[in-house]
Amino acid sequence: xxxxxxxxxxxxxxxxxxxxxxxxxxxxxxxxxxxxxxxxxxxxxxxxxxxxxxxxxxxxxxxxxxxxxxxxxxxxxxxxxxxxxxxxxxxxxxxxxxxxxxxxxxxxxxxxxxxxxxxxxxxxxxxxxxxxxxxxxxxxxxxxxxxxxxxxxxxxxxxxxxxxxxxxxxxxxxxxxxxxxxxxxxxxxxxxxxxxxxxxxxxxxxxxxxxxxxxxxxxxxxxxxxxxxxxxxxxxxxxxxxxxxxxxxxxxxxxxxxxxxxxxxxxxxxxxxxxxxxxxxxxxxxxxxxxxxxxxxxxxxxxxxxxxxxxxxxxxxxxxxxxxxxxxxxxxxxxxxxxxxxxxxxxxxxxxxxxxxxxxxxxxxxxxxxxxxxxxxxxxxxxxxxxxxxxxxxxxxxxxxxxxxxxxxxxxxxxxxxxxxxxxxxxxxxxxxxxxxxxxxxxxxxxxxxxxxxxxxxxxxxxxxxxxxxxxxxxxxxxxxxxxxxxxxxxxxxxxx
Amino acid sequence: xxxxxxxxxxxxxxxxxxxxxxxxxxxxxxxxxxxxxxxxxxxxxxxxxxxxxxxxxxxxxxxxxxxxxxxxxxxxxxxxxxxxxxxxxxxxxxxxxxxxxxxxxxxxxxxxxxxxxxxxxxxxxxxxxxxxxxxxxxxxxxxxxxxxxxxxx
Numbered sequence: 001x002x003x004x005x006x007x008x009x010x011x012x013x014x015x016x017x018x019x020x021x022x023x024x025x026x027x028x029x030x031x032x033x034x035x036x037x038x039x040x041x042x043x044x045x046x047x048x049x050x051x052x053x054x055x056x057x058x059x060x061x062x063x064x065x066x067x068x069x070x071x072x073x074x075x076x077x078x079x080x081x082x083x084x085x086x087x088x089x090x091x092x093x094x095x096x097x098x099x100x101x102x103x104x105x106x107x108x109x110x111x112x113x114x115x116x117x118x119x120x121x122x123x124x125x126x127x128x129x130x131x132x133x134x135x136x137x138x139x140x141x142x143x144x145x146x147x148x149x150x151x152x153x154x155x156x157x158x159x160x161x162x163x164x165x166x167x168x169x170x171x172x173x174x175x176x177x178x179x180x181x182x183x184x185x186x187x188x189x190x191x192x193x194x195x196x197x198x199x200x201x202x203x204x205x206x207x208x209x210x211x212x213x214x215x216x217x218x219x220x221x222x223x224x225x226x227x228x229x230x231x232x233x234x235x236x237x238x239x240x241x242x243x244x245x246x247x248x249x250x251x252x253x254x255x256x257x258x259x260x261x262x263x264x265x266x267x268x269x270x271x272x273x274x275x276x277x278x279x280x281x282x283x284x285x286x287x288x289x290x291x292x293x294x295x296x297x298x299x300x301x302x303x304x305x306x307x308x309x310x311x312x313x314x315x316x317x318x319x320x321x322x323x324x325x326x327x328x329x330x331x332x333x334x335x336x337x338x339x340x341x342x343x344x345x346x347x348x349x350x351x352x353x354x355x356x357x358x359x360x361x362x363x364x365x366x367x368x369x370x371x372x373x374x375x376x377x378x379x380x381x382x383x384x385x386x387x388x389x390x391x392x393x394x395x396x397x398x399x400x401x402x403x404x405x406x407x408x409x410x411x412x413x414x415x416x417x418x419x420x421x422x423x424x425x426x427x428x429x430x431x432x433x434x435x436x437x438x439x440x441x442x443x444x445x446x447x448x449x450x451x452x453x454x455x456x457x458x459x460x461x462x463x464x465x466x467x468x469x470x471x472x473x474x475x476x477x478x479x480x481x482x483x484x485x486x487x488x489x490x491x492x493x494x495x496x497x
Numbered sequence: 498x499x500x501x502x503x504x505x506x507x508x509x510x511x512x513x514x515x516x517x518x519x520x521x522x523x524x525x526x527x528x529x530x531x532x533x534x535x536x537x538x539x540x541x542x543x544x545x546x547x548x549x550x551x552x553x554x555x556x557x558x559x560x561x562x563x564x565x566x567x568x569x570x571x572x573x574x575x576x577x578x579x580x581x582x583x584x585x586x587x588x589x590x591x592x593x594x595x596x597x598x599x600x601x602x603x604x605x606x607x608x609x610x611x612x613x614x615x616x617x618x619x620x621x622x623x624x625x626x627x628x629x630x631x632x633x634x635x636x637x638x639x640x641x642x643x644x645x646x647x648x649x650x
Contacts, residue, residue, distance in 0.1 A: 367572060367573055367575075368573040368575055368636040368637055368642060369572070369573060369636075370573070370632065370633065370634075370635035370636050370645075373635070373636045373642060373645065373646040374635075374645070374646065377646055460571040463571065464571050464632065464633055467632040467633050467635065468632040
C-alpha cells in the first residue's frame with residue numbers, strides 16, 4: 001500500500017507545503033509508514049512562487065533525510081519522494097515543452113469538424129483562445145479542463161513522465177491511496193482536480209484505488225487589477241465566490257451521480273478573505289503567504305491516509321474557526337499539538353543556539369562542552385558542516401512557514417505559537433533567514449504547567465540535558481544524526497512523548 | 498542516576514580515609530629506616546592526622562565541585578577544577594616541609610609528600626572527579642576528554 005499526494009495549482013502546492021511540515025513532525029499514522037509518500041505538484045506555471053516554495057520545502061526535507069540516522073525518531077521519519085523518480089522532479093507542467101503556450105496552439109481548427117469548431121467558438125472567446133497560458137489557466141477552469149484531458153491518457157503507452165511512472169506504480173501497488181488537493185476558485189486546481197481524479201478512477205477499477213480530495217474554497221483575495229491588467233484575461237478575486245458556487249454545484253452532482261470516484265471529500269473554507277499584498281497572477285511574484293487553512297488541508301490528507309479500505313465514503317466540511325484558532329480547534333487533538341510543538345521547539349533551539357555553537361567547533365572543544373565531545377568525533381569537520389546546514393535549511397523553512405501562517409490570517413487570530421519570538425529577514429540573495437531572540441525559547445510554545453518543570457525551557461537547560469546523556473547514548477552511525485535525534489527528543493513539550 | 502554520582506565521591510572519600518588510617522602508616526612503618534623515623538609511634542600518628550586532614554580537604558573540594566557543576570554551572574568550569582587540584586597539591590606538599598608539623602625531622606620527607614599526593618590528590622581528587630562528575634563537567638578533569646570522547650566511541 002502506498003500513499004500519493006497530488007497538489008494542483010498554487011493552493012495545491014501550498015497545501016502540500018503544509019503537509020510536508022506535518023509529515024516532518026511525525027504525524028503520519030504508524031500503520032501508513034510502510035512506504036514513502038509519493039508527491040506530485042501540477043502547475044502549468046513552472047515559475048509560480050508558491051510552487052517554487054513547496055518544491056524547495058520538499059527538496060530540503062529530502063536532503064535532511066540523507067543525513068545518516070536522521071529519521072529514527074519522529075523528526076522526518078517518513079520519506080517523501082517525487083512521483084517522477086527518474087528525473088527526480090516534484091512538479092509537472094502540461095506545457096513543459098512549450099515556450100509560449102496558448103489554447104489556440106493546443107486546439108487547432110485543422111482536423112476538426114464543423115460542429116466541433118463551432119462548439120469551440122461557442123465555449124471559448126477569442127481572447128481566451130489567444131491568451132498566453134505561460135502563467136497558468138488564468139482563472140478559467142474550462143481552459144484547464146480541456147488542456148488536461150487532452151494531454152492525459154493513462155492508458156497511452158507513450159505517456160510522458162511522471163504519469164508513466166505513476167500509472168505503473170499504481171498498477172503494481174496494493175490498495176494505493178491518492179489524495180488530491182487544490183482550490184476550486186481559480187483555474188488550475190478547479191480544472192485539474194476533477195480531471196485527474198476522473199483519469200485515475202478510469203485507469204484503475206474503483207476497488208483497487210482510494211481517492212480523496214480536499215476542495216479549498218476562497219480563503220484570500222487580492223486587489224482589483226489596474227486599468228491595463230483589467231484588459232487581460234486573468235483571475236479576478238471578485239469572481240472567486242461565483243466560481244466556487246459553480247464548482248460546488250458540479251461536485252454535488254458528481255458525488256450524487258457516481259460517488260465511486262471519491263472515497264472522501266474534504267471541503268475547506270472560511271468567511272474571512274484576507275488580501276494578499278499584490279495581485280500577481282503567476283510567475284515568481286505569485287508567492288502568496290501560507291494560510292492556516294492549508295494546515296487543515298494537510299490534516300485532511302493525514303486523516304484520509306488513516307482511513308481503512310472498508311470505511312464508508314464521507315464528505316467532511318472544515319470551516320474557519322471564527323475569530324481565534326487555537327490548538328483545541330485543530331484536528332488530531334494533542335498528538336497534532338505536541339508533534340508540531342516538538343518540531344517548532346527543535347527548530348528554534350537548533351537555529352537559536354546549537355547551530356551557532358557548532359559553527360565554531362574549536363571553541364566548543366576549548367570550552368570542553370560535554371555534549372559536543374559526546375556527539376562529534378568521527379566525521380571530519382567539513383562533512384559535519386554540510387549535514388548541519390541541511391538541517392538548518394529545513395528548520396528555517398519551517399519557522400518561516402510557521403510565522404507566515406500565523407500572520408496571514410485576516411481577522412482570525414491564530415494562537416498556536418508565539419512567533420514574535422523570532423524575526424524573519426531576507427538576506428542579500430533574497431533568501432528568508434530566521435533571526436532567533438535567544439531568551440525567548442520558553443515563550444514560543446506554552447508548555448503545560450504540569451510539564452514545565454520536567455522539560456527544558458531554555459537553551460542552557462537543553463544543553464545541560466544533552467550533557468547528561470551518557471557516552472553510550474550518543475553512539476550511532478552519524479554524529480550529526482545522533483545529535484539531531486537526541487536534541488529532538490529533548491525538545492519535546494511533553495516528557496513521555 | 499547521574500545526580501546520584503556524588504555518592505561515588507563520598508565512597509572514594511571513605512576509601513582514601515581508610516587508606517590514610519591504615520595502609521599508608523603501615524607503608525611508612527615498613528619504610529621507617531629509609532624515611533628515618535625509626536618506628537616512632539608519635540610521628541606515625543601525626544602523619545595519619547595530617548593525611549586525614551588532606552583527605553577531608555579533597556573530599557570537601559570534590560563535593561563543592563560536584564554541587565557547583567550540578568546545580569550552578571551550566572558550562573564547563575575548567576579553571577575551578579585546576580584551582581581545586583592546586584589546593585590538594587598544596588595540602589599534600591606543604592605539611593611535610595612546614596616547620597613543626599612533625600615531631601621529628603626526618604631525612605626523606607619527600608616520601609611523605611608522595612604518599613599524600615597519591616592518596617589525596619590522585620585518588621581522592623582526580624580519580625573521584627574523573628569518574629564521579631557532574632554532567633556539565635564531564636570533560637573537565639585531566640584526561641577525561643580523551644577517555645570519554647574516544648575510548649567509548
